[in-house]
Every structure is written in C-alpha cells, then in structure tokens.
Amino acid sequence: MFKVFLFLFIFVNSATANEINLFTSRHYESDARLFKKFTDQTGIKINIISGKSKILEKRIFEEGNNSKADILFLADAGALYSAQNKNLFSKIKSEFIKKKVPISLRNDFWVGITKRSRILYYNPNFLSKKEIEDISYEDLSDKKWLNSIAVRQSNNIYNQSLVASMLEHNGVNNTKKWLEGLVNNFARSPQGNDRAQILMVASGEAKLAIANSYYYALMLSGKKGIEQKKAAEKVIPIFPNQLNRGAHINISGAGIIKFSKNKKKAEKFLEFLLTNDSQSEFCSNSFEYPVIDDKGVDKPEYNLSSNFKEDTSIDVSIYGKRQAEAFKLMKKAGWN
Ligand code: FE
Secondary structure (H helix, E strand, C coil): CHHHHHHHHHHHHHHHHCEEEEEECCCCHHHHHHHHHHHHHHCCEEEEEECCHHHHHHHHHHHHHHCCCCEEEEECHHHHHHHHHCCCECCCCCHHHHHHCCHHHECCCCEEEEEEEEEEEECCCCCCHHHHCCCCCHHHHCHHHCCCEECCCCCCHHHHHHHHHHHHHHCHHHHHHHHHHHHHCECCCCCCCHHHHHHHHHCCCCCEEEEEHHHHHHHHCCCCCHHHHHHHHHCEEECCCCCCCCECEEEEEEEEECCCCCHHHHHHHHHHHCCHHHHHHHHHHCCCEECCCCCCCCCCCCCCCCCCCECCCCCCHHHHHHHHHHHHHHHHCCCC
C-alpha cells in the first residue's frame, strides 16, 4: 500500500513539473491547438494564462521571484518593450532563435513569433487604382483626403507603433504637422476595432481604412460571419510606401521570464514556435506572416500577399521607445 502511494507521489510530482506557464495577450483558439502539438511532441504541458498585456505585465512584476510565469507572449513590439523595461525578461541565448529571426524583429530579450503589416484598404467603387497605388503614410495628411479616413482610437497600441515609426523616420515637427492633417481627414471620430474600419470602406462611409493585414484575411475567411466576408470582398488592400521604405511592420512576440524555473523548456517552446510547421499554422489560422524565411511555410489562399516591400529600415524595438511620445502628440492633434 505504502509503495503504491510513494509511486503515485513521485508520478504526480514529476508530472506537475513537466509543464510551462505561458502568459499571453493573444486571443486565438488556434494558438492553443498549436501548443497542444508541442505537448504531444515533448510531453511538456502548456498552461495558458490569458489577459491584457498591461495586466499580465503588472502581475509578473508584482509577483517577482514568486511568479509562476515562464513565458510572456504579447501582440505589438511596444508591449514587449514595456515588459522589457520592467526588467521581466532574461536574455535570449538560443542560437537557433538568433539564426531563424532577423535582427530587426527581435532583440536581446524577446523575439518576434508572427509578423503583421499595418496597411490601407479602399473600395474600387469609390476610388480608382490610379489614385491610390503609390500612396504613402505621409500622403494621408493631404487635404485631398478630407473626411475620408477611418481608423481606431489613439489609445490603440498598433496606431501608437505606426506613429512611433513616423517619428523615427520624419522627426518630431514633421510628424506633428502630419498628425494634424491626418486627424483633419478622419471620416468620423475614431471608434471600433480594425475590422470596423474596413467595414466603413466597404459601405462607402470612408474612402480609406487603416487596419492590420490579418484582419482582412480573417474577414475573408468567413470566420467572422458572412456579412464581414462579403464586406471584405468589396475592398482592396494596399501596401503604402512601396516606392520608398516599405510598409509598416509589427510583430507579436515572446520572451522568457527572468524568474522562470523552467528556462530550458521555455526556450524549447519558443524554438518550436519558429519551426516551418508552426509558422505555417500561424499563417493559416491567424493569418499573420512568418517571421522566418518563408520558403517552406504554407500560406492559405485568402491570406494577403506577402509579396510587398516591408519597412526593415528600423528595428521594431523603436516603437516601444517612442510610443509614449507618439501618444502624446496624437492626443495633442485631437486624435481621440
Ligand atoms: Fe490584433
């Protein structure tokens, strides 16, 4: 009897140890299915703790050494930078990771896992291709787009990253002027999510929408219902700044928590997310782009073309460094 008890004790003890705790602000069921594959391959269980990035960051920071978090997985390079600033991450050591992911999409503390672009959409019933094909982010402040542009609020981190990139490229004064012109061109007071902006263009209430690339593919896939699928079919995505630096790029990425007692397993998990198979899963489920060389990565037919010029001239880390400054200027320009 005692022997059985002892055996059970050891079994349970080792079973609970073979797991990692993943804190994530991503909200896709498909992520969980992909993580299950890792468990099947390695026996390491992934416990998912979901929440908004600021809340997860605060929790790990306050728990400090007692934190059970092994990995923090967040959308937007700015959110990762914020967690890095709180000193939550340990340094990435894996040579595999460093080899797989270009330096513009990672730093010493976190690595991009998926990639997205923040782009424009138009409805060919209301605008001709000629009017739009060579458009840049800079052009959005032009008076010709008065009452034309749909975009979400300034508290949205994707917008803050985009403006941070404008600050980095064009400087403070030009960005101030640009913001004033842009806000003046809004079709309505900013509201709703990225998909709501695409709907505005589909219905003709706005001429141009600003939204992340994967939302369009998500709508087209039908996963958000027939109405949204029909709306997406009416609009055409356009990648800005193709004649110069390329379209704005952002990531969703992860780092290993400094307090983790499972760093080796956590590293193994991040490496798993960067394999061809996992990157293909992200592409076909959440419609993001791979961060690794995309030869050997499968893309679904309704995903957006990945055949466009990307802005690789600045590291995505910059967004985090300049987001607060960007937000202040956006508010000042009247972007609610
Ligand atoms: Fe998103």
